[in-house]
Amino acid sequence: MTGEEQPVGPQNDVRWPNIVFAPSPANRSQLVKLFASEITIRQRLDDELISSICQYAGLIHGAIPGGYPSLPEAFALFRGIRRPMVEFERDEAIHVYVTNPPVDFVFVSTHQSNGGPQRVSPPKDSVFVIYSDFSQHALDGLRGNGDIEGVIYDWEWVLADPGNSSLPDGFSERYAERIW
Amino acid sequence: MTDLLDRLATENRATRPKDRFEPIARYYPEMDLLLFLNEECSYRSDRIDPFLTVLWHSKDERLVGLKLKGFRFIFEQAKSILELREDAFLPLVKAIEIALVGSLGELMMKRAEKDRIERLRDRYEQAKQLAKKISVPPDEWKRAA
Numbered sequence: 001m002t003g004e005e006q007p008v009g010p011q012n013d014v015r016w017p018n019i020v021f022a023p024s025p026a027n028r029s030q031l032v033k034l035f036a037s038e039i040t041i042r043q044r045l046d047d048e049l050i051s052s053i054c055q056y057a058g059l060i061h062g063a064i065p066g067g068y069p070s071l072p073e074a075f076a077l078f079r080g081i082r083r084p085m086v087e088f089e090r091d092e093a094i095h096v097y098v099t100n101p102p103v104d105f106v107f108v109s110t111h112q113s114n115g116g117p118q119r120v121s122p123p124k125d126s127v128f129v130i131y132s133d134f135s136q137h138a139l140d141g142l143r144g145n146g147d148i149e150g151v152i153y154d155w156e157w158v159l160a161d162p163g164n165s166s167l168p169d170g171f172s173e174r175y176a177e178r179i180w
Numbered sequence: 181m182t183d184l185l186d187r188l189a190t191e192n193r194a195t196r197p198k199d200r201f202e203p204i205a206r207y208y209p210e211m212d213l214l215l216f217l218n219e220e221c222s223y224r225s226d227r228i229d230p231f232l233t234v235l236w237h238s239k240d241e242r243l244v245g246l247k248l249k250g251f252r253f254i255f256e257q258a259k260s261i262l263e264l265r266e267d268a269f270l271p272l273v274k275a276i277e278i279a280l281v282g283s284l285g286e287l288m289m290k291r292a293e294k295d296r297i298e299r300l301r302d303r304y305e306q307a308k309q310l311a312k313k314i315s316v317p318p319d320e321w322k323r324a325a
Contacts, residue, residue, distance in 0.1 A: 015187070038192045045194035046195065051220060051223075056188075131211065159227075
C-alpha cells in the first residue's frame with residue numbers, strides 16, 4: 001500500500017506500549033495522552049485474540065512497521081453509550097472515537113519467527129472505533145501517570161451507517177451526543 | 181518478532197500470543213460485556229439491539245461471534261427476582277461463558293444470521309414495492325443508455 005498520508009503530531013513510543021495520543025474532547029486540534037487499560041490488553045493476550053492486539057498495535061499505537069495510528073485523524077467523537085445501564089455515570093462517561101483508517105492489521109505467523117502484525121485492506125463498509133473513558137473513576141485506577149487524561153478500554157471495527165459511511169451504523173441512537 | 185507485541189506482553193503481565201486460538205467466551209468487566217468468539221480473525225460488529233451485537237468476519241459474509249452487553253444490568257435485574265447474592269455474579273458469568281462455548285453461542289449466531297436474512301428480504305421487498313411506484317420519464321432512459 002502506498003500513497004496514504006500518515007497522521008502527524010507526537011509519536012507514540014514503543015518504550016511505552018500502553019500510552020497513545022488522541023485529540024482532546026475539549027479541543028480536537030490538541031492531542032492528549034491516553035492509557036490503554038492493562039486489564040484489556042492482558043485479557044486479549046491471554047485469550048489469544050491476536051487480531052485485536054494487532055489492531056491496537058497497528059491502528060492505535062502504530063509503532064510497528066507500516067503502523068497507522070488513526071486517533072490523531074479521528075473523524076468524530078461521541079459521548080455516552082446508550083444501552084441498559086446500572087452505573088449511569090460509567091456509560092455516560094464513555095467516549096467513542098470514530099476513525100476511518102485505510103488499512104487493517106492481522107497476525108501472520110512465519111516459520112522463522114514468532115510472527116507479527118501485517119497490513120491488509122480494511123473491512124468494507126466499516127469504521128474503526130476506540131472506546132475511552134475520561135472520568136475521574138477511570139483515572140483513579142492508574143498508577144503514577146499524572147498527565148494521562150483518559151483510559152482506552154476497547155476498540156473494534158463496526159458497520160458503517162448506510163447514510164454516512166464515515167460514522168457507525170445507527171450513530172444517532174447508539175450515542176448520547178456528538179462532541180465534535 | 182515485533183518489539184511492540186513483546187513490550188505489550190511484558191508491560192501488561194501477559195504472555196505473547198502464539199497463534200493457538202480456541203473458541204472463547206469471556207466477560208470484560210470494564211465494558212460490561214460478554215464476548216463469544218469461535219474464530220480468531222478481524223471482525224465487524226453489527227449492533228442488533230442494546231443487548232446483542234453480532235460479529236461478522238471482516239472479509240466473508242459469515243458470523244464469527246457475538247457480544248452480550250449490559251451484563252451487570254441483567255444480573256442486577258435478576259438479583260431481586262431470583263434473590264441472588266452478589267457473590268453469584270461471577271459463577272453466573274462463568275456458567276454462561278461455558279454455555280456459549282458449548283453450543284449456545286453457535287445457536288445464537290445461527291438465529292442472528294437467519295434474522296438478518298429475513299431483515300434483508302424485508303428490505304428488498306420494500307425496495308421492490310417502492311420501485312413499482314416510480315415512473316422514469318423516457319428521456320431519462322435515453323440518458324442512462
